Amino acid sequence: MRIEGRLKLLGAGTRTRSGWAVSSVAEIGDREIRGLRYSPRLGSYLNPGENVALGVQRIMGCKTVFAVATADGRVRHEGIGALLHVLFLYAIAALACGYELTHGGSHYFGLALLGLAWLSTGPLKALRLCFSFAPLRT
Numbered sequence: 001m002r003i004e005g006r007l008k009l010l011g012a013g014t015r016t017r018s019g020w021a022v023s024s025v026a027e028i029g030d031r032e033i034r035g036l037r038y039s040p041r042l043g044s045y046l047n048p049g050e051n052v053a054l055g056v057q058r059i060m061g062c063k064t065v066f067a068v069a070t071a072d073g074r075v076r077h078e079g080i081g082a083l084l085h086v087l088f089l090y091a092i093a094a095l096a097c098g099y100e101l102t103h104g105g106s107h108y109f110g111l112a113l114l115g116l117a118w119l120s121t122g123p124l125k126a127l128r129l130c131f132s133f134a135p136l137r138t
């Protein structure tokens with residue numbers, strides 16, 4: 001999802017052990033977003049009072065910023081390696097479930113395959129967002 005506008009407020013939230021920040025509240029344009037998660041690198045481009053566009057995707061219940069377009073016409077993105085890693089893990093788990101399902105395993109492995117397919121849509125959408133995020137319109 002693309003959220004575009006003037007960044008009015010970026011509330012001080014908490015930091016995870018890896019340095020990612022979870023903002024208590026962020027106001028962009030006329031929208032208020034709670035629990036926005038962003039990396040330290042992308043957070044350095046989020047300055048209140050400036051026009052920005054955020055590429056946000058919800059993964060496992062967390063609204064995470066994967067791309068930022070600033071007023072200088074540049075687009076920055078983060079987390080592509082981690083998204084590919086997660087998709088690789090989902091693929092390995094899906095192969096294991098498929099093997100068990102075809103070799104006399106329980107039908108619950110079919111449900112696990114459906115669950116993995118559903119979970120993989122979040123990282124796939126986030127990768128598409130990173131690669132297709134357009135610069136800020138001036």
